[in-house]
Amino acid sequence: QLQFVESGGGSVQPGGSLTLSCAASGVTLDLYAIGWSRQTPGKEREVISCMPSSGGVTNYADSVKGRFTISRDKANGTVYLQMNSLKPEDTAVYYCAAAWGCGYYTHDFDPLPFASWGQGTQVTVSS
Numbered sequence: 001q002l003q004f005v006e007s008g009g010g011s012v013q014p015g016g017s018l019t020l021s022c023a024a025s026g027v028t029l030d031l032y033a034i035g036w037s038r039q040t041p042g043k044e045r046e047v048i049s050c051m052p053s054s055g056g057v058t059n060y061a062d063s064v065k066g067r068f069t070i071s072r073d074k075a076n077g078t079v080y081l082q083m084n085s086l087k088p089e090d091t092a093v094y095y096c097a098a099a100w101g102c103g104y105y106t107h108d109f110d111p112l113p114f115a116s117w118g119q120g121t122q123v124t125v126s127s
Contacts (some may be wrong), residue, residue, distance in 0.1 A: 002027055004096050004118030011124040012086055020081040020121060022096035028077035032098035035109040036081050040092045047109045050102035061106045086125045093120035
């Protein structure tokens with residue numbers, strides 16, 4: 001079982017930036033495609049970005065395209081989500097998970113049973 005740890009959330013004003021981190025204890029994530037999702041109470045989970053294990057094309061949901069950037073540190077296996085130009089509607093709990101591939105669209109991302117969404121990190125965008 002991969003236990004994901006998401007970190008880096010916090011409170012920020014509209015237009016601000018945050019960088020989220022995704023790591024799994026004792027495991028390098030290089031073998032997996034890593035996806036980020038977010039969820040607010042009463043709403044469905046939205047997969048917002050995915051990075052393949054090696055090469056390939058990252059994908060983004062339209063709601064974050066041009067503002068968020070997913071990246072991977074190959075040295076330590078951590079996957080990051082750089083979030084710029086944050087909006088109040090970005091307020092959510094953000095999660096990461098692993099799959100064998102990203103799929104063509106973000107909503108195609110299907111986490112592996114042993115590598116599903118972690119506990120999440122809260123992001124609040126408010127003035």
